[in-house]
Amino acid sequence: MRAHELKQLSQEITPKAVFEGRRDLIKSAAAGAFGLALAPWFSRDALASNAQKLIATPNPNFILKDESTSYKYVTGYNNFYEFGTDKSDPAAYAESLQTRPWTVTIEGLVKKPMTLDIDSLLKLAPMEERIYRMRCVEGWSMVIPWDGYSLSKLLNQVQPLGSAKYVEFITLADRKQMPGLKSQIIDWPYREGLRLDEAMNPLTLLTFGLYGEMLPKQNGAPVRIVVPWKYGFKSAKSIVKIRLTEEMPKTSWSQFDAREYGFYSNVNPQVDHPRWSQATERRIGDPKGVFAPKIKTQMFNGYGDQVASMYAGMDLKKFY
Amino acid sequence: MKLFIFLLALLPLDRLIWLGLTDGLGANPIELITRSTGTWALVFLCLTLAMTPLRLLTNATVWIRYRRMLGLFSFFYASVHFLIWLWLDQNFDLVDMLKDVLKRPFITMGFISLVLLIPLAITSTHWAQRQLGRRWALLHRLIYLIACTAILHYWWHKAGKNDLDTVTIYALVLLLLLCCRIPYIRKLLSRRSTN
Numbered sequence: 369m370r371a372h373e374l375k376q377l378s379q380e381i382t383p384k385a386v387f388e389g390r391r392d393l394i395k396s397a398a399a400g401a402f403g404l405a406l407a408p409w410f411s412r413d414a415l416a417s418n419a420q421k422l423i424a425t426p427n428p429n430f431i432l433k434d435e436s437t438s439y440k441y442v443t444g445y446n447n448f449y450e451f452g453t454d455k456s457d458p459a460a461y462a463e464s465l466q467t468r469p470w471t472v473t474i475e476g477l478v479k480k481p482m483t484l485d486i487d488s489l490l491k492l493a494p495m496e497e498r499i500y501r502m503r504c505v506e507g508w509s510m511v512i513p514w515d516g517y518s519l520s521k522l523l524n525q526v527q528p529l530g531s532a533k534y535v536e537f538i539t540l541a542d543r544k545q546m547p548g549l550k551s552q553i554i555d556w557p558y559r560e561g562l563r564l565d566e567a568m569n570p571l572t573l574l575t576f577g578l579y580g581e582m583l584p585k586q587n588g589a590p591v592r593i594v595v596p597w598k599y600g601f602k603s604a605k606s607i608v609k610i611r612l613t614e615e616m617p618k619t620s621w622s623q624f625d626a627r628e629y630g631f632y633s634n635v636n637p638q639v640d641h642p643r644w645s646q647a648t649e650r651r652i653g654d655p656k657g658v659f660a661p662k663i664k665t666q667m668f669n670g671y672g673d674q675v676a677s678m679y680a681g682m683d684l685k686k687f688y
Numbered sequence: 689m690k691l692f693i694f695l696l697a698l699l700p701l702d703r704l705i706w707l708g709l710t711d712g713l714g715a716n717p718i719e720l721i722t723r724s725t726g727t728w729a730l731v732f733l734c735l736t737l738a739m740t741p742l743r744l745l746t747n748a749t750v751w752i753r754y755r756r757m758l759g760l761f762s763f764f765y766a767s768v769h770f771l772i773w774l775w776l777d778q779n780f781d782l783v784d785m786l787k788d789v790l791k792r793p794f795i796t797m798g799f800i801s802l803v804l805l806i807p808l809a810i811t812s813t814h815w816a817q818r819q820l821g822r823r824w825a826l827l828h829r830l831i832y833l834i835a836c837t838a839i840l841h842y843w844w845h846k847a848g849k850n851d852l853d854t855v856t857i858y859a860l861v862l863l864l865l866l867c868c869r870i871p872y873i874r875k876l877l878s879r880r881s882t883n
Contacts, residue, residue, distance in 0.1 A: 445715035453851040455715070506849075508716055553850045624850055643794055643848050650718060658708070658717045661779060 419584065422495060422577035424515040430498035434651075437510035441652050443584045447504070448605055449553055450539075450546040451586065457548070458586035464545050465606070467590040476536075476612035479527035486590050490576060492525070493517040497580065498573060503635045503669045505599035507662075509649045514594050515577035520568045528564060528612050535567040536560070536617035537593055538609040554620045560604040561617035561631065562595065563678075571596055571674055597671040599633045630688040634679070635669035639688045693754055697761045700728045701768075718776050725769040726798075730838060732762035734861050737835060741868040744877040756812050759831070763809040770802050794844035801838040804830050832869065835862050 448458035451465075470486040484492070495515055503509045523535070541557030543549045549556055566572065573594040576583060583589040588605025595602045601621055611617075621629035628642055637647045648662035668675050679687075704721055707713045713720050739755040778785040789799045808828055810816070817824050839859050846855045867873055 441715040453849070453853075508719070551853065625848075628848060641848070643792055643845070645788070650716065652715045658713065659776065662776070 419581040422515045422580055422582050424495040424497040424577065424580060427496040427498050430496075430500065432499045432501065432511055434501070434511045435655055436499060436513055437651075437653050439579050442510060442512055442578060443586060445652060446586045447506075447600070448548075448586055448588070450541070450548045450556075450558065450606075452548045453551075453553065459584075461547055462585035462589075464547070465540075465585045465589065466545055467585065467606075470590050470608075472591060472607055472610060474522070474526045474610045474612075477529040477532035477614060478612050479529060480525070482526060489522070489574075489591060493521040495576070500573070500594060500596040501669050502594075502596065502600055502603075503649060503665065505601055505629070505633065505641060505646075507644060507646070507649055508652055509663075509665075510652045513579055514573055514575045515580060516573045516575035516594070518570045519572045519574045519593065520570065522574055522610075523568060523612075526612075531614050532612040533564055534613045534616055535562050535564055536609075536611040536613055536619075537562075537604040537607050538611065539604050540606045540608050554624050557608075558604065558620045559617060560593070560602055561619050562602070564612070565678055566595070566675075569675060569678065571671060597635055597668040597675045599635060601629070602633050632679075632684070632687050634675075634684060634688075635665060636667060636684055636688065637665040638667075639685055690754070690757065694757060697732070697758070700724065700765070718772065722769060722772050725765045725772065726842070729762050729764075729766035729769055730842065730858055732758050732765060733831075733835060733838060734858070734865060736762055737831065737862070737865040741865060741877060744868070744874065747878070760809060760812060763805045766802050766805055770798075794841055797837045797841035797844065801834050801841060804834050804837070808834075832866060835866060 444459045445455045446458040447455065448462065451458040451461040468486065471483050472486075472489060473481075473483045475481040494517060496517055497513055497515050499511060499513045501509060502512050537560045539558040539560075540546070541549060562572065573596075575588075575592050575594045576590065578584070578587060583592065588603075588607075591607055592605040593603050593607065616631060619629075619631060622631050635646075640646055646665055649665045650662050651660075654660040654663075666672075704713075704724060707720075708717070736755055736759040739751040739758070742751040743749060774780060774785060778788065788795050790796070808830060811820060811824060811827060820827065839855070839862055842855045842858065843852070846852050868877060
């Protein structure tokens, strides 16, 4: 129904393709032509008026039956403490983030350390669209169409040394651009890490966009990691440095409280957070409605086939 | 005046209903409802505890007339807060619920707060006050304990993500209000007002 309307309207306004004509459509919707049916698109416009498109080819291996979470919620409900602790803070305050120029330095135990600017990173490998489930440690989840390519494509360029066992991600910490840094909630900059084999797993995505647009600032522009079988906080945002190390890196949340946030933080319905059960989750924008019952959390967030072998023989209650 | 305050106290509930009807509850409606009702239970607890210091400061007994209603609103919002959790997090499974209460200190504190509020709500009538006599005042001092368990509940909840700014403010307000009960300070407050 909506797709049909979209098509019809965009033809009336502009000969451009439906996707291209979306902004015009929003304007006419704002004028009252469509009213409630297009309400989600209003907020989309409000949040992402400067969004740049990102051409990505859908990867058929990562198409989900679950309906994708609306753009409004993906970009309006975020944890990004650099812009405040409230879920609405990032969308409200991330505008001050300067995403260009931007460079990412890859260093440490690599044969070819390098610093790449964002344009070279965007061109480094073919851009894919992958629809991943995202499970937050707080007990909610989303389904998000990300745009990017496997992190391994980048790591292969720098040629990790045999001694490298871990990958550390360091994110931007600039008081001028990030109002949340005023409060000493964690030790800035935000740091995250993966074991090298986890980082090289094809699922680990170096991500530049979502919904076919460059990442909105609140979602970790211009470049972030997405690790779909781990809790959301493992997917570091706005990365400036990637370091390969022999020692397990000290990551921000496990440094704050190792008992609550382990280094691995694989999605695991059998290991509770000390404060709440992880057995179920609440899907944001659940099509079953506000009072829909919670859904069962899957081991490794449902990506066990692709990742479980990396943890063979490990006690995941101990290495949580 | 009483009716006015009653209607005012219903506004947080009205707001939630209004948001619910206009698709305004945001990405995670249950979280918003749970947190909002929890916060308002705490706000009304603070307001209830503020009535005695206000009486001492102003030397006017008018404040005490609103104390019961404010206390009952605290219980009301706490009950909604609890019921939403029992329904949507525990699916009305009482065994699961009790397991959670025993296992997680933060939930233990919230649960204790609600359970202790029940006898206070039940004995809030004039009739109960007459029946209980002096024991009524003793029983209702439980509110001091509830203030502590409620703030611990909130504190532990927020500590998980080290997000303690808001809860610190509530803790300081409650601490201040509880300090007014210390006999020495109580005397100071009332002396000032009689001068």
